[in-house]
Amino acid sequence: MSLENFVRDALREPNDYIAYHIGRELAELYPEKAIIAGDTGAFDLDAFVRAKQCSIVNQISPFTEIKTEWTGRGKSPRGRIENAWTNVLWNGQLLDVLLVTFTRRCYPHRHFWIVADDQQAAESFFMTVCDWACEVRGEVLTFHDGEWTRSKELYDSIKSASFDNLILREGLKQEIQNDLEKFFSSQAVYQQYGIAWKRGVLFVGPPGNGKTHTVKSLVNQLGQPCLYVNTFKSELETDQENIRTVFERARMTRSCLLVLEDLDSLIDDASRAFFLNEMDGFAANTGVLVVATTNHPDRLDPAIRDRPSRFDRKYYFDLPGPVERAQYVAHWNEKLQTDLRFQIRDNSE
Numbered sequence: 001m002s003l004e005n006f007v008r009d010a011l012r013e014p015n016d017y018i019a020y021h022i023g024r025e026l027a028e029l030y031p032e033k034a035i036i037a038g039d040t041g042a043f044d045l046d047a048f049v050r051a052k053q054c055s056i057v058n059q060i061s062p063f064t065e066i067k068t069e070w071t072g073r074g075k076s077p078r079g080r081i082e083n084a085w086t087n088v089l090w091n092g093q094l095l096d097v098l099l100v101t102f103t104r105r106c107y108p109h110r111h112f113w114i115v116a117d118d119q120q121a122a123e124s125f126f127m128t129v130c131d132w133a134c135e136v137r138g139e140v141l142t143f144h145d146g147e148w149t150r151s152k153e154l155y156d157s158i159k160s161a162s163f164d165n166l167i168l169r170e171g172l173k174q175e176i177q178n179d180l181e182k183f184f185s186s187q188a189v190y191q192q193y194g195i196a197w198k199r200g201v202l203f204v205g206p207p208g209n210g211k212t213h214t215v216k217s218l219v220n221q222l223g224q225p226c227l228y229v230n231t232f233k234s235e236l237e238t239d240q241e242n243i244r245t246v247f248e249r250a251r252m253t254r255s256c257l258l259v260l261e262d263l264d265s266l267i268d269d270a271s272r273a274f275f276l277n278e279m280d281g282f283a284a285n286t287g288v289l290v291v292a293t294t295n296h297p298d299r300l301d302p303a304i305r306d307r308p309s310r311f312d313r314k315y316y317f318d319l320p321g322p323v324e325r326a327q328y329v330a331h332w333n334e335k336l337q338t339d340l341r342f343q344i345r346d347n348s349e
Contacts, residue, residue: 018100019111033118037112045081046079060085136225140155155219162221206295225255227249232266246278264295
């Protein structure tokens with residue numbers, strides 16, 4: 001097999017045979033080198049290159065197939081390499097990275113092969129890319145349709161949210177802030193006494209009473225990576241598979257906030273037991289703060305709602321009373337232009 005047409009010729013093979021075929025051909029081409037292979041999404045070479053953590057210095061294959069993704073109105077499109085053979089320069093080392101996308105288990109997977117002078121160099125590059133890709137930096141990691149996407153736009157959109165512009169009943173804001181700040185600063189205490197360093201927090205109350213605003217304010221104030229779940233449902237994976245994917249990612253990111261908004265709509269009878277196992281099963285959710293909200297606590301199974309080891313903190317966002325309503329009106333009245341403001345009568349006189 002010629003290097004020039006390596007990718008093209010490999011893709012002509014039966015799908016179940018492509019991975020083995022490529023691995024065998026590479027072993028014959030480079031008998032003195034180390035080769036590792038895989039198909040994990042954590043090996044995000046595209047993002048690693050964009051961040052200038054390494055550079056592509058040569059394209060060995062004559063054609064590099066790039067899948068262009070639309071990222072929103074007025075924004076630059078983003079490309080993702082689907083099929084290519086490249087030379088990568090990293091830490092003074094020159095490695096070959098082969099990326100080939102083909103269908104397995106009914107949907108496309110991008111597979112990779114790293115060719116290096118020795119096993120240590122290949123594994124070190126692989127681990128560095130994956131470790132870097134697992135970090136959440138100035139963005140929110142959003143889970144939708146079975147996939148994680150990095151959203152700087154969502155992160156930027158919540159920067160205006162703070163506890164300063166949030167009106168809640170007396171004491172609730174401070175109680176939430178004190179509790180969760182203390183959780184993240186107390187890892188050593190948990191370890192000292194052999195207590196699992198994890199926390200489940202449930203915000204309960206009718207819509208429109210500050211639950212989502214509180215979540216956004218916590219993301220800003222705590223400064224921890226945020227993973228946000230839109231839905232556990234997807235076209236190709238079961239809810240159970242996606243729940244596992246979400247919690248595995250949270251454990252890799254630790255410490256972090258894992259946000260499950262409208263929990264009652266995310267979990268059903270079929271996925272409930274699996275969700276409970278992920279919350280407090282064999283795997284340790286060290287450093288993971290699960291923040292869930294619900295408008296309908298009655299729709300949550302008691303095993304989720306009432307078991308302390310799962311959501312051991314519950315905060316109730318009740319309908320605002322007269323004091324909170326007056327504070328809310330006064331707060332937003334101050335934000336209006338002077339000629340748009342209205343007079344607030346003091347009924348105490």
